[in-house]
Amino acid sequence: MSRLTDLIARAKSKDPQFGADLEREFRALSSRLSFGLNFERHRPEAVELSQRPVRRGDKVRVLPARGATANGDQRLWLVKKVIKGGNKKQAELQLLDASGEKSTLPLNDLVVVAEFRDTIYPGLVSTGKVMRGDDKPWHTVINGENYHALKALTWTHRGKVDVIYIDPPYNTGAKDWKYNNDYVEKDDWYRHSKWLAMMERRLLLAKELLNPVDSVLIVTIDEKEYLRLGLLLEQAFPECNISMVSSVINPAGAGRNSDFSRTDEYIYFVRFGEARILPEQRNEERRPVTWDTLRRSDLSSVRPTRPGQFYPIYVNLKTHRIEEIGEPLPSDIPRESCPERAGCVAVFPVRPNGTEMNWGITVGPARKRFKSGYLRVGKYTASAPQPYVISYLTAGIIEDIRMGRVEITGKAEDGSVIASYLTGRLVMPMTTWNKPSHDAQRYGTEILKQLMPDRRFPFPKALYAVEDCLRHVVAEKREATVVDFFSGSGTTLHAVMRLNKQDGGRRRSIMVTNNEVAPGDQKSLRENGNRPGDLEWERWGICEYITKPRIEAAISGRTTDGKPIKGDYQFIDEFPMADGFQENAEFFTLTYETPVAVNYQSAFSHIAPLLWMRAGSIGDRIENLPVAGWSVAYSYGLLIDLDKGTDFVKAARKTKTLRVAYIVTDDERRFQSLARRLTEGVEAIRLYESYLSNFAFANGDDA
Structure with missing residues (x-):
């Protein structure tokens, strides 16, 4: 050991960077476990920042010529100087190897590279938003390298996250993920250790975000890496309680030559501190809620006693729906002289014998109930002084709805909610799930087709499967923060919105995805002269082409071509997909700032979203x-x-x-x-x- 230490010291004196790299690898080897999961950590990952401006001191690669389909020069160069004279900006470069080769190239032919050992100073720039949730917290979607995004979240959310749900690449060998800008293929001898190295770095950062007292990490995987992942989780989180569930996602089975047809995948639940798995309800029986008559019945509540509670409720004579609630009438004004509304009858609280009473609530709460569907219109009787019986939900029942004790399953023809108390036994979920709602084709791929008829995404998760996973850990946390740093098409955010709708929650989610273009699309784009960073290239990336449009469609209730989404959500709560969600979401791109710009506040507009996120x-x-x-x-x-x-x-x-x-x-x-x-x-x-x-x-x- 001492001899190696001396050699490393000599190397550092001649080449500080080389010596530091050598020392890092030596430390990794010397700390290697003699048992458990051993794997090569490999050289640090690197990511190309195609939209980041080139600055002096950056590490860069040379892009391939426009029209070329092969990768460009993969060597790393250091930008020694940026030359701004003339029509084209150029950079003086020096190769980061022992040769020290020098070159001068146009800035447009370079792409900045960040290695994962580099210090970064992250920022965010907003690229759009969708707002339908009034004062509710915002969901955030970050387009960026997930390792760097996790670094950013260590400042905004360290120890504050309740749940992290991830569906990482399954390492199939079918170009489903990259390591150092190259797809990892099936014949790569280091395929498994590269995957483990990639996962370990991110899981250790995820650990910093999770609340150590009460939080859960959920990871889905299939048989190609589930054994290695299990060992990695045991080593990374020795203090946690870890369970694994087998979940059927393809009931028909995926046929494989001379092998069993695969129907399932695996879900790890890693529980920190006091976190527990919550039971699910079985054998449900529904007891409809009781609607009280809105007209007061006691003789002490005749019209003159409560001046603010005698007002017209305008009901449409054709649709039998409430259209408006008018202003209270003074006690000396006959009800017959109230303002008229076309096609409607003005309904006042009047007994069959003609005695004018008061409504049970004032006009403000009545309008709020009307907006929420908590007023109901009864049968029409033309000859009655009060032609429609108006009913309402009391404050106690509304509180039960808010607390999840009452479930809303739909709306009646008059716009009032259909609501029931749930009764049944609570049982703990089993370690084998075989639920029709978890079918990835029917409730993953097909739901995406409904949201975005003109777009496709490979192997999206079943919406209801993700929803069930989250429900088992955050059903009692209505203000929970949920993170997914392999968010793909955005299913996790969609599932969080469904949970919020079911129980009135204000959970917020943070989704991280990149803007990687599918391999097939990359080839055609390159042949047409496009390169990463070009607008035409970026518009076909996962975030811009799939994730953002999917979230916008889910919230707005309209497809990517502006039409109402066809079909209904199923299970737990059934309602038209065209209704959308009362939620807010904002989309961001990760930026890379300099400490000088941060200190002098010239980068404030990019730091501002982080300040806002840290505050909730x-x-x-x-x-x-x-x-x-x-x-x-x-x-x-x-x-x-x-x-x-x-x-x-x-x-x-x-x-x-x-x-x-x-x-x-x-x-x-x-x-x-x-x-x-x-x-x-x-x-x-x-x-x-x-x-x-x-x-x-x-x-x-x-x-």
């Missing part, structure tokens, strides 16, 4: 540096001028929803002084020290 991804966002020196949004505040500290603290104290206060200063003493003046429970964070130090110390030594 809820409410408005501070997009630009505040001219006043400070600003307070819904869940966080930002102070950039310490001389305005008193004004900032006053505003922060008035904002009851404030969670985080960001204070920009290098003066620790003044920061602490301001932090002590904030409301108890508000987290004070010093910028940009907190951000920069997080990434400076988490610079990929494990990569």
Whole structure:
């Protein structure tokens, strides 16, 4: 060992980078387990950042010539200088090997490369949003290399995530994933160790995000890697309780030559701390909720006693649906003189004998119930003083709906909800799942076709299978944060939205996917002169072509060509897919900043989404540096001028929803002084020290 240490020291004195690389590999070998799962960690992964501008000091590769289909020069070059003169910007390059070869090439022919041991300073730029959820938290979809996105989340969500669900590449050998910009094929001798190295790096980062007291990691896999994955999970999470479920996803079976037809895959549940698997309900019986008559019946509630509770409810005589709730009539105004509405009859609370009563609730709550479907129209009787009986759901039943004790299964013809209390026995789920709802073809591929009739994605997960996995761990956590860093088509986000609809939850999800173009499409794009980074290339990537449109369609209820989605959701809650979801989602692309730009706040617009995410991804966002020196949004505040500290603290104290206060200063003493003046429970964070130090110390030594 001492001899090796001396040799490494000599190597570092002659070539610091080579010596550091050698030392890292030596440490990895010396720490190798003598038992358990042993595998080559390989050289650090690297990713090409096709949309990142080339800067001095970057590592780059030379892109293939336009029209060429082969990979370009895979060697790494260092940008020594950027030459801006003339029509084309150029870069002076030096090869990162012992030869030190030099070259000068146009910037447009270079692509920046980030190795996973490099320090990164991440940012986000918004690329679109869909908003239908009013004040609900936002789901976020990040287009970027998932290892770097996980690094970014170590600053925003360290120890705060309730569930991570991932469906990683299954390592089939059929070009289903890349290692260092090359597809890993079936005849690669190091296929399994490359996959393990890739997974281990990401799982260790995922561990930093999960709440150590109560959280769950869920990983799906098939028979090609499930044994190695099981050992890797045992080694990476020795403190956890790990269970494996076999789930039938292809009841017809996938035929294989001279082998069993495969019908199932495997799901690992890795539980941290006090996390537990929740039971499922069996043998359900439904008891319809009770609707109370909206008209008060006691004689102490005749019309003059409650002036604000005598108002018209306009019911359409053809559809028998409520169209509007009018304003209360003063007690001296006859009901016959109320404003008319075309095609409607004005319904007032009147007894059969003609006695004018009051409605049971005032006009404000009545309108809220109408909007939610909590008012019901009875049978029409033309000769009655009150031609329609109006019923409503009481506050207690509405609370039971919110808490999940009452399930809404649809809507009646008059627009009122169909709701029932659930009764039945709770049983623990078994380790073998054979549910029709988990059929990947019917409820994965076919659902995607309904959402995006003109687009295809290989092997999407069954929506209801992901939903069931999540329900078993977050059914009792209505504010849960769910992360998926192999999100593919976005099934996990879709499943979270369904859970929220079922129980009124406000769960938020963070999806990470890349914008990789399918191998077949890459060839035709290259032949037509396109390269990664070109608009025509990027529009065909997974995120832009599949993930974003799928989420937009699911929320809006309209397909990618703008038509209402055909068909209904099934199981648990059945409703038209065209209804969409009352949810918010925003799409981002991961950016790579410099510490200088961050410190001088020229990169603030890219750091702003991270500040918002750390504060809960809820409410408005501070997009630009505040001219006043400070600003307070819904869940966080930002102070950039310490001389305005008193004004900032006053505003922060008035904002009851404030969670985080960001204070920009290098003066620790003044920061602490301001932090002590904030409301108890508000987290004070010093910028940009907190951000920069997080990434400076988490610079990929494990990569």
